[in-house]
Amino acid sequence: MSQSSKQTSQIAILGAGDVGATIAYSLIMNPVAGEILIVDPKEEVRDAQVQDLSDATFHGNTSTRVRAGTHKEAGQCDIVVITAGAKQKKGESRTDLIGRNKAILDSAISDMKPFRPDTILLLVANPVDVLTYFAQQFSSLPKHQVLGSGTFLDTARLRGILASKAGVAASSIDAYVLGEHGESQFVAWSLASIGGVPLDSALEKGVEIDKKKIADETRGKATAIMESKGATNYGIGGVAASICKSVLFDERIVRPVSAWQEELGVCLSLPAVVGRAGVVRG
């Protein structure tokens, strides 16, 4: 991507809560776009987040500007990251949010229309797979332009756990959590490798891993964090910012993101090639 298109790219973030603000902060610290628009009907919170985030743009490495925006403006951005919606209260599952968050999504998409034809919608609000499906329906954008963060965060969690067991950097581990960003997710153990060597052969002698325990710990990590601090925001902040970069730079990187699965008639995560058109190949 040329320097000038990098500077003029715009990312809108719908929802100025814990997750939306952290995604914006990640995009300021690792700049990929010229402008970030923060959109939230709670104007006081939105404006305070804009003020606070603007202070973070002071650091030397960024040319990204942050401002408050409207839903209509968001519909004309390169990427719209949708964090708008309720989060889980104690004892609630992600799927318990469906009624509230589907209604919020419906009204937010109506407010953003008409979309720029090449806009990418990145769903983050939960239940992310179901909302990705509804965003495809409500927006009428081509399905490959509407994707969800899916099991990318679960995959990051899995790689972190495996890295500490194996004593190698998480970036050297190739392993995926696939399926639903929720209770039915699964680890594709047969694909797991370290530096290209199948996981079981790559571990040092004497190092044993309990695959069921690791899969359970990965699946339960969000609940464990939320029980203590009420929300998860940093992991998804990094994950969503990384997807934005893959889109704007047309990276064609393979990521487990939630996308339309023609054979199954649902949105869920399988390894997909992510580029400027969204899911370039499923």
Ligand SMILES: NC(=O)C1=CN([C@@H]2O[C@H](COP(=O)(O)OP(=O)(O)OC[C@H]3O[C@@H](n4cnc5c(N)ncnc54)[C@H](O)[C@@H]3O)[C@@H](O)[C@H]2O)C=CC1
């Ligand atoms: N996919 C993933 O891996 C993750 C998803 N999440 C999900 O992200 C969502 C947001 O979480 P938090 O930021 O912690 O919640 P929050 O409650 O802190 O913020 C949500 C914000 O959305 C705003 N909002 C409501 N309707 C809106 C609309 N029509 N347009 C724009 N903004 C609107 C609210 O005013 C609020 O400020 C939740 O559904 C949560 O479950 C959170 C972490 C990870």
Ligand SMILES: CC(=O)C(=O)O
């Ligand atoms: C909240 C959520 O979906 C997560 O942290 O995985």
